[in-house]
Amino acid sequence: MKITRRQKEILIKNTFFLFAIISLLILFLIVLFLFREGLPIFKEVTLWDFLFGDEWYPTYQPPSYGIWPLIVGSLIVTFLSSLIAVPIGVMSAVYISEIAPAALKEVLKSVIELLAGLPSVVLGFFGMVVLAPWLQETFDLPTGLNIVNASLILALMAVPTISSISEDALYAVPKEFKEASYALGATKYETIVRVIIPSAFSGITTSVILGMARAIGETMVVLMVAGGAAAIPESLFDSVRPMPASIAAEMGEAPFGSGHYHALFATGIVLFFMTLIFNLIADYVSHKFREEGSGTL
């Protein structure tokens, strides 16, 4: 049988379409499952009490399913870790793409990529046995498993994401922009701050938001080093229990089909919406502040 060029084209096109559809279908099924398992909790508790209730006692009689302390825990470690990771990530990207000599550039790039490859359980263990006792001794704290510890480790995980995407964005700034800036008599510093960074702004912002999304969904690290207290923290050295830690610790033993089980899935839904919002913001920003023309990333 002879296949015409046209038939071949159609075949290839459809094959790729099939693969694209498969990933979409899988995502759809996951979301469907998440909602099917999570929504039944709202027969026992209202949405308001679930989101803003400040007591999480899922195994007591009667149970309380308030995840507000968990939401606060997630947001605070994410926010603090971005505060640490954004300057380091962005500035290292600027240094690598604009300032570093070629040889050093390659070394730095591979070191940062190596950092991205470290398994989270290794980082978590480091936080638990090295960073926690150090924090406790240095600041004379009751516990080293706290917000600061979790944020530092999460920052370490977010830096590679932020740095590598920012670097791509900076690299994509057209040479003409730089040359024009130098031709006008600007110094290297002025060129970086006034021309290159603004041109790469949308890419940098995207990197920051993706770094934050990475931090909010990270499970192992927060399970190991955040301490796990389901209470609203009063200081940065208090323990918290971010949502992924709660799900990971409790799901294994929650009786199938119980209120606790559904509550954990519903927590997953909340987490899903949070990462979705981060991604939507990233998408919006990268379109809105896109440099048109030769500067388009």
Added chain:
Amino acid sequence: MHPIKLLFLGLLVLLVTVQTSLAASAIVVKGSTTVLPIVQAEAEAYMKSHPGVNISLSAGGSGDGIKALIDKSADIANSSRELKVEEINLAGKRAIRPVLHPIAMDAIVPIVNPKNRVKNLTVDQLSQIYQGRIRNWQEVGGDNLAIVVVSRDSSSGTFESWGNLVLHGAKVTPRAQMQASSGAIVQVISKNKYAIGYIGIGYLNRSVKPLTVNGVPATTQTAVSRQYPVSRPLYMVTNREPKAEVAGFVKFVLGKEGQRIVEKTGFVPLKKN
């Protein structure tokens, strides 16, 4: 229960039903999650040495197990408590005579950092600490340091036992830290002089200091004699004296090898080998 475990159990049940039709004998065991790890290890060892016997095991709590025994849908009920009066009455109506076989002791030990000066706490003090009412070691005879309460995640059997034996159902303070395993608790306590935690007696090692409770040290002897307050017997319950395969399994659990398995899973054997 974990969906994967459930799937696994489902397959196991399927396997058992299939094999039953092939004239092999099956024992159905249901009940307490605390007792589950023991009986799981026992069942694996027993099935290995007795090919042809199949043990199907599921855990949904002591109450579930006893209900299943009364319904005759289980041959053995695992229970971390004695029967309630209502259960005995219900069993009587269905002509079921439950017989309790103590198989092990569950002893939970409060632990602190070796640097902590406190050596003993009463059950009441422990309860107050875990409810967040006592917040400084000074209040119980220690140094002027804040108490960091470390607890297991609320789904664990150890958490449940601790809640029953020490807190008598009162809520653990939300400020309590949560660790997902007994090993992690030991790790945290060994590094933190402010902290207090609790573990099954089998997890004790030299990096942490066990406290005496009401002046009684937790040992195999004090747990078995029930002098040590944070301990309780764990049971397998059968309808009348067990017969045939069920009797064989119960005997195995209470025997030398069975009791060694009890010790291996972190509980206190009733007889010292």
